[in-house]
Amino acid sequence: MNSSFALVTGLHWGGVLFYVVATIMVVYGAFFQNEKAQRCGDVTVFPGLLLHGIGLLVWWRIVGHGPYIDRFEVLSAYAWLLVATYLVFAWFYPRAKSASIVVYPASVIMIAAGLFFRPEIKRLPPTFRGIWLVFHILFYYIAFSALVIAFAFSLFYLLKRRNRLKRFTSLPELPVIDLYAYRFAGFGFTFWAIGMLAGSIWAYQSWNIFWNWDPVQTWSLITWVLFGIYLHLRRFFGWQGERAAWLFVLCFALVLLSLFYTPLIESSIHAEYFK
Template sequence: MTENDTLAQYSDWAFESAFAVLVLALLLLVAEYATHRADVVAERERELVAAGRQQAPAERATGPGRIDQTPRRTVSQRLGNMGRALVVVVAGLQLASIVLRGLATERFPLGNMYEFVSMACTAAVIFGLIVLRKPAYRIMWVYLVVPVLILMFLAATVLYADAAPVVPALRSFWLPIHVTIISVGSGIFLVSGVASVLFLLRIRFPKGEERSGVFAAIAERLPDAQTLDRLAYRTTIIGFPLFGAGIILGAIWAEAAWGRFWGWDPKETVSFISWVVYAAYLHARATSGWRNTRAAWINIVGFVTVLFNLFIINMVVSGLHSYAGLN
C-alpha cells in the first residue's frame, strides 16, 4: 500500500468516525428532548415548594454574608451539552477527512459527488456551530443533525468514489474556488431550510397551547416562530450571495473550458433556478403580505431545488457536468 492509499484510508476512517460520533450526538440530543418534560415538572414542583415556605426576615436579607447557590443543571441540559460537544468533535473529524482526502489525491478534494456532499455537510455543521450557539437556538441541533446524517450516509454508500485523480476537465484552479463556494452555500441553505420547516411547525403549534400528538410534542421546545423566521432569513442572506458568486465564477470557468459563459446546461439551469427561488424568498420575506408561511414555503422550495440539482441532475440527467457524478 502506497502512502497515498494510506492517507485515503485514514480519510475514510475519519469520515466514518464522524458519522458514528454524530449518531451518538443525535441519541444524546433526542434524550435531551425526552427528559425535558420531566425536568420542567420537577422545576415547577420546586418552585411551588419554595413559594410555600415562609422565610424569616434574616433569611430574606441580602448582604455580603449571603451565599447564593448556583442553580444545578438539569438532566436535559447535561445531555444536550454532551451532544453539542460531540458535534464539535464531528466538525474536526469532517475537516480531517477532507484534508486527508486532498493529500491522498494530491488535488483539491472536490472532484466528485462524494467529496462535494462531504464538504457541504461539513459546512452545515460548522455554520450550525456558529449560528446555533445562543441558548434559544441550541435545541434546533437535533433537527439539523438528522438531514446531515442522511446526506453523510448517502455519501458513504451510494455516492462513494475511491480517491483518484480527476478528469482533465476538472484540472483547473477554478475547481477549489467555484465548487467550494457552491458547496459551502449549499450547507448554509441546509440550515436555513431546517429553520423554515421548524418555523412552519411552530406556526401550526403555537407556544402556550396544550395540544396532543407527535408533532405537538416535537414543537414543544422549539423557539418562538419569530425567532425561527429571523434565523432562516439571516442565514439565507449569508448563503444567497455565496451561491450567486459560485454561479458567476462557474460561468467564468465555463468560458475558459468550453468557450462560452452560459449554455443552459441542465446543472447550470437548475442552479440558476435555485438562485431565483432564493431571491424570491428574500423579496417575499421583505413584503408584509408574504412574511409568514408563504415566504417560508418558498425558502423550502429553494432547498428542494438544490437537492434536485445535486442528486437528480447529477445522477439521472446527462449534460456537460456529468463527469461530476458517480465515478
C-alpha cells in the same frame, strides 16, 4: 492502497459515531427540556468533526485533488461544511442552536450515502482545475449549509404553528423562528449567486464561454431565481409565517434537485462530477 481506504472509511465512520451520539443528545435535550444534554451534544460533535476532517484530508492526499469529483468525497465535504458552518453560526447566534436537530442527522445521512457509493479514485479532467473552480464549489457548499439551517427553521415554524412541538420548549418563539429562516435564506441566496458567478468565470477559462445553458447551470439559475422571489415576497410584500415557510420548503426541494440530481445527467458538462 487498501489500508488507505480502510483508514479513510474508519475515520469517516468514527465521525458518524460522534454525530449520531450528538444527535441523540440534542434531541433528548430538546424533548426532555434538558439544556445540559443539548450542550453535551454540541460538544460531542467536535471530535466527530475532527475525525471527519482528517478523513477528508487523508483522502485528499490519496487522490491528489480537493473533494469535488467523486460522489463519496462530494457528499462528505457537504456534510463537513454543514456541521462546521452550523457551529460557527451557533457561536455567534446562540438561538440558532436548535437547528442541530436537523443539521447533525443530515450530515450522518450524507456521509453514510457517500460510503455506500464506496470511495473511488478519480483523476480530474484537464478542465477541472484552477482557483475559480475551488471558489465555485466552496461557495456552493457554504450556500447549501446556510439553506439547510433555514430549512430547519422553516420546518420548525410549520410544526410549532400546528402545536406539533409542544415538548420542544428550547425552540425560540414563532417570530424569531420565522426571522431566522428568512436571514439564513438570504445568506444562502447570496453565496449561491457568488458560486454561480465563480462558476461562470471557471467555465470561460475552461471552455471560452460564460454560460451555455447546461442542465446544471439552468437548474441552478432556476433555484436561485425562486429564492430571489421568496426573499422579494418577504421583503416587499410582507410574506411571513406559514406561507413563507411552505414556499421555502419548495425552494429547498429545488436545491436538492440542482445539487444532487442534475450532475447525473449525461448531457451535462458536469457529468464527470458526481457520477
